[in-house]
Amino acid sequence: MSRLNLAAPQNPVEVVEIRFRGRVQGVGFRPAVWRHARELRLGGEVLNDGEGVLVRVQGERAIIDMLVDRIAGDPPPLSQIEAIEITAYAGVLRDDFAIVESAHGGAHTEISPDAALCADCARETTDPFARRFRYPFTNCTNCGPRLSIVDGIPYDRAKTAMSPFAMCADCAREYRDPSDRRFHAEPIACHACGPKAKLVRLDGRHFTFEQFSMLDDVDAACSLIQKGEIVAVKGLGGYQLACDATQADTVRRLRKLKQRDGKPFALMARDVDVIRRFCDLAEHELVALTSPAAPIVLLHANGPEHLPDEIAPGLRTLGFMLPTTPLHVLLLRRMDRPVVMTSGNLSSEPQVTGDTEMTERLAGIATFALTHDRRIANRVDDSVVRVVAGGPRLLRRARGYAPAPIALPRGFAKAPDLLAMGGELKATFCLLKDGAAILSQHQGDLEDVATFDDYRKNLSLYAALFEHEPTAVIADMHPEYLSSKLAREHLAGGTLPLMEVQHHHAHVAACLAENGYALDGRPVLGIVLDGLGWGEDATFWGGEFMLADYVGYTRAGTFKPIPMLGGVQAVREPWRNLYAHLMAEMSWAELTMNFAELELHSYLAAKPRALLDSMARNRINAPPASSCGRLFDAMAAALDVCRDAQSYEGEAAARLEAMVDEKTLADEDEALAYPLTIPNLAGTGLPYIEPLAMWHAVLGDLILKTPAPVMAARFHKGLAKSIAAMTRKLAGSPEDGERRFSTVALTGGCFQNRILFEEVVRRLEREQFTVLSHARVPSNDGGLALGQAVIGAAHLMK
Amino acid sequence: LSHGSGGRAMAQLISGLFHSAFGNEWLARGNDQSAFDVAAGRMVMTTDGYVVSPLFFPGGNIGSLAVHGTVNDIAMAGARPLYLSASFIIEEGFRFSDLKMIAESMGEAARAAGVHIITGDTKVVERGKADGLFISTAGVGVVPDGLDLSAEKARVGDRVLISGTLGDHGVAIMSKRQNLAFETEIVSDSASLHDLVAKMVTAGGEGIRLMRDPTRGGLAAALNEIAQQSGLGFRVQEEAIPVKPGVAAACELLGLDPLYVANEGKLVAIVAPEAAAAVLATMRAHPLGCDAADIGEAVADDHHFVQMATSFGGGRIVDWLSGEQLPRIC
Ligand SMILES: [Fe+3]
Ligand SMILES: [Mg+2]
Ligand SMILES: [Zn+2]
Ligand SMILES: [Zn+2]
Incomplete structure (x- = not known):
């Protein structure tokens, strides 16, 4: 009160409360405020509460505004300010500026995503004169582990995997110093007090170190990888398996040992220059790669150099990430080639997090393990991003994103x-x-x-x-x-x-x-191109056009329901969908009469058709599904890009996309795109996408020996065209008055297909629809x- | 057969048929009930309805199935089956010759099992009120002294033994019903298991915790039921589970998991680890247990899951199904 009176009338001192909302806790926000306030010689305090960060300051209004500008203009790297509100404050403040304890015990919004090593820490880790030179667990409030180490709240060291490590005096000093980058960095550690990395042999034999020039265990692991060994690496949220990506036989060996048939391997490269040798990087891709989340980014494999096919069989994309932790940075320091950095597991299992499990499960795959003594509290997989239609889109949301x-x-x-x-x-x-x-x-x-x-x-x-x-x-x-x-x-x-x-x-x-579509917004047309989901009518759906808002929906259009011969087997074996699709459109006699010369015909003729036919006829484990995913499977089987069995979910569709001839896609006459029509279903009258004409065109193209990449392009275009036509039909023409909807939401796993997505978006936007799609949340x-x-x-x- | 046949001629015809097929002293007395002496000790009683379609299938028919099913339900308590009752609901127009055949195989199954069908009932209902023929059987049996099989007795570490190949009955029924032509004919495993059970009890004694016949819902349902009742989980090894190649091929084509397919002549036994080897050897020496196998073990699991171990130590959940085997894949 008295202080208020001290203010000169021309420069009145104000006391205000500044509220910061968004991702502002657990990201070094309070120390940043503290530093700025000290510099500006403002008195007051900063604290976390249930709504975010609260700053109370007193000073001249201009100086306070300067404080807000500085914070907003240079926020801590991991923070994200969503709102700033300034209100008058009637309380009494101190002269100096202090960080005070949280207003409530929980501070439950403090658990933030794990973040890749920041530039400052990277510099320290590679500086021979720094205290943390080559320390694999360097971190600060701007980077380091969070979700992967937390056991409970409040978020402090005792409730994390760091609890067994008592801070040394140096670390404790940094931890307590508000001017330090490591002020209240719970996982703070150094060589003296923190976790240690250790190279172990998994086959029980003794090391012979003579063969490597060796700085430390991490560097030794690098030598092993260079020599063609498979090394298990204890990463941030789980064990990984690493090997030299340029050595085809090693990659092949890893694939065999991991029992991973065809699913692409993720890659890690020391820096973007290494990546650029294999992939052209677009701006958004570079941004995604170097962001604190440091996800795997799916890149077009169109660089001057090539990696062995075994990395991503049948695909034209490579999934690259940059080193995510100081351990990875140090591991790859001398590595001028990409390494496979795939999850440490056997096919279809989650990646291993425990050290005992690791020795049990991974010993058959890797001879060596680069491990350490910090427990992985929570499994957090690598996130996957793909830049599509000019923006990054998450395909898998985990490390670096959850639980924001x-x-x-x-x-x-x-x-x-x-x-x-x-x-x-x-x-x-x-x-x-x-x-x-x-x-x-x-x-x-x-x-x-x-x-x-x-x-x-x-x-x-x-x-x-x-x-x-x-x-x-x-x-x-x-x-x-x-x-x-x-x-x-x-x-x-x-x-x-x-x-x-x-x-x-x-x-x-x-x-x-x-x-951000408002709760009371008008219904939109949801276009869901998906694999399978249970429908209200107790059949499977998976290619749906829904007039929907948050409360409800009406099913306005669909894909053609086709029996899945053998239920789940139809998902595993694409040829079943090809057969079911063809037999839904024509008889075997018809197919034989016109297309007996096709290899596809003899392939299907060798199948137990009588049995399949009676399954379809008598509905024996042949549930009908209006699935877009199964149509992709059928097409992939027709072109023989993936026919007998898929070795991972979505393989057929991914290979079909990879096969597309871009020139056909861009330049060929629309009229050659495969025709899909939109009649109405008998019974319900629901409009549906009918592929009859498409199949005739496909079979015709096969007879003409049209190249598969051209056919794949015609398929994607035709499908996109029919989706736009369905949308138009459901919207009603503008001449009739208002359209039934102006906004279209694209969702479902099939929209991870870049070509389908871009083709659909282009067509819908051309017709003035507002198109909503997924970016921060997977469409799958x-x-x-x-x-x-x-x-x-x-x-x-x- | 015609409906409303309270008539004497029809009644005599039918009772004559059953009397000759089941032929025993109790039925011969012609009472509405049968009296028999009760053994000292514990008795078990069970009842079951049979509505199988088709009525005739490779390896048996509804009649033999009705005997085997009820005998097995008794046998799963470790008991020796003694007497059965049988009640028939017959749709008007059902062929007498078919009924005769069914009754005869019922009699034959009973004789083979050493049980007597000592009371029964028949009703002929209007067309459409039944699907050909329904049979309901009840049975009683006596449990050997001191034997008390129950799910609560199962312990962590107990072995899971299966008496033979899985899925034979379900696939046989399906192939017949839907006229599916498989490369090899698949025959139902329908059989009475009490003799096998008796020998297992002799070999295993207290070591046998419980037995179950994995009928509807197959081994998956049986193990889930036991898991629920015992408060344990089960972990079975995929490659240890016996399935006939023909059945495996049929299941693969049809997209069915043999774990969920019905059996009518198989039992699953939960056995103390120290008794497992002896019990398994006894099973394998018996004609109905020649393919018996040790397929896994009871584990501690607060969720009471049944899991199928993969060869490297991972596992997938084999849950109850609320209905058919529906794909869960997206
Ligand atoms: Fe879905
Ligand atoms: Mg029963
Ligand atoms: Zn840092
Ligand atoms: Zn320290």
Whole structure:
């Protein structure tokens, strides 16, 4: 009070409260404020509370404005300010400036994503005169592990995997000094006090070090990789398997030992210059690669040099990331070639996180392991980004992104706290809390025991980290999804209401939510190009046109329902879909009469057709599915790019995309794109995409020996064209008055296909539709939980 | 057969048929019930309805199945089956010759199992009220002294033994019903298991914790049920599970997991580890257990999951199905 009176009248001293919202906790925000305030000689305090960061200052208004400008203009690297509000403050403040303890105990929003080594720490780690020279666990408030090491809240060292490591005096000093970059950096460590990396042999034999020139164990691991060894590396969120990507026989050996048939391997390169030798980098790709999240970025393999085919068989993309931790930086320091850095697991299992499991599971694959004594508290997989239609899009959201909250659109501020369970494959779950969505990291396919264990563990972890007590649970309608069953069983003994949401409606809602589409916005047309999801009519859906908002939807159009011969086998074996598709359009006699000369005909003739026919006729494990994914499978089988079996989910579609001839795509007459028509389904009258004419054209092209890349291009174009035609049809022509919708939301796993996505977007935008699509949340089932959550909230707020 | 045949002629025809097929002293007395002496000790009783379609299939028919099923339900308690009852609901128009054939194979199955069908009932219902023929059987049996098989007895580390190949019955029924032509004919495994059970009990004694016949829902349903009741989990080895090559090929084509396919002449036994080898050897020496195998073990699992171990130590969850085998893949 007295201080107020001291102010000169022409330069009145004000006392204000500045509220910062967004990602401002656990990212070094308070020390940054502290440094700026000290420089400006402002008195006051800064603290974390449930809503973000609160700054209380007194001083001349101009100086206070300067403070705000400096913070906003140079925020800590990992922070993201979403809002700044300045209000008058009536309290008494101190003369100096201080960081004060959090206003409430929890500070639950402090758990941020793991971040790649920052430039400052990188410099220290490689500076021979720095205290942390070649220290593989260097970090600061601007970088380092977070989600991967946290056990509970409050987020301090005792509740992390760093708890066994007592800080040395030097680290403690940095930790306590607000002017230091490591002020309150919970994982702070150095050679003297922190975790240590160690190279071990997994075959029980003794080391002979004479053969390497050796700085330390990390450097020795680099030598091993250079020599063609496969080395297990304890990464940030799980073990990885590393080997020299340029040595084809080593890569082949890794593929065989890991029992990984065809799924592409991720690559790591020391720096972007190494990557540029193999891939041209576009601006967005460079930005994504070098961002603190440091994801795997899928790049076009069009550089001057080539990597062996074994890296990504049948594809034209390479998934590159830069070193994500100081350990990786040091490991790759002398490595001027890319290394395979794939998850340390056997095919279809989650990556190993425990040291004992590692020796059990990976000893058969790697002879050496570069390990360390910091426990991986939570498995966090590498994230995957692809730049499509000019922007980065997440295909897998995990390390570096989760669990950062996703702000919800207008109308959801008062959403109740909910838990959405997600799907079955690429499982994630989502908490709704304080009007934001917290989408878990990608966890994998729930059928795997270890993945399901992780999923349950993470449900508890997130509930604790975010002090979350849901008022309802939302799950997919599928009768057999393990996540849905867990919700049903978990609730049978509890009191929480359960709401079941249709799969593709959830996809659409996820797309709306991430685009900030307001709760009371007009219904949009959701175009969901997907594999399979359970429909309200107890059949499988997977290529859907839905007039939808957050509350509900009407199914306005669909793909042609085709029986999946052998249920799940039809997903594994693309040829089954080819046969089912062809037999839905013509008889075998017809096919034989006109196309007997085709190799495809003799291939199918050798199959047990009588049996398949009676399966289709008598509906024996042949559920009809209106799936876009199965159409891709059928086409891939027709072109023989992936026919007998897929070795990983989506392989057929990925190979088909990779095969597309870009010139045909860009230059060929639209009329040659394969024709798909839009008649109405008998019975329901629902308009659907009919591939009859397309199949005739495909078979005709095969007779003419049209090159497969040209055919693949015609397929993508034809499909995109028919999707635009369906959209037009459902919107009604503008001459009739207003269109039924002006906004279209593109979602579903098939939209990960770059060509299909870009072709559809181009056509819809040409017709003046506003196109919403996914960027921060995957369009595949990894985004499902977000959609479920907002649908649940919309219902509960009705 | 015609409906509303309270008539004497029809009644006599039918009872004559069953009397000659089942032929025993109790039925011969012609009472509405049968009296028999009760052994001292514990008895078990079970009942089951049979609505299988088709009624005749490779390896048996609804009649033999009705005997085997009920005998097996008794046998799973470790008991010796003694007496059965049988009740027939017959659709009007059902062929007498078919009924005769079914009754005869029922009698034959009962004789082979050493049990007597001592009371019964028949009803002929209007066309459409039944699908040909339904049979309901009940049975009683006696449990050897001191034997008490139950799921609560299962312990972590117990072995899971299976008496033979999986899926034969379900695939045989399906191939017949849908007229599916497989390369090799698949024959139902329908059989009475009480003799096998008796020998296992002799060999294993207290070491046998419980037994179950993996009928509807197959081994997956049986193990999930046991897991639920015992509060344990199970971990079975994929490559240890016996499946006939023909059945495996059929399942692969049809997209069915043999773990979920029905069996009618198989049992799964949860056995203490120290008794497992002896019990397994006994099973293999028996004609109905020649393909018996040790397929896995009971594990501690608060979620009571049944998991299929992959060759490298991972596992996939083999859950209950609420209905058919529906793809969960997106
Ligand atoms: Fe989906
Ligand atoms: Mg029964
Ligand atoms: Zn740093
Ligand atoms: Zn230290």
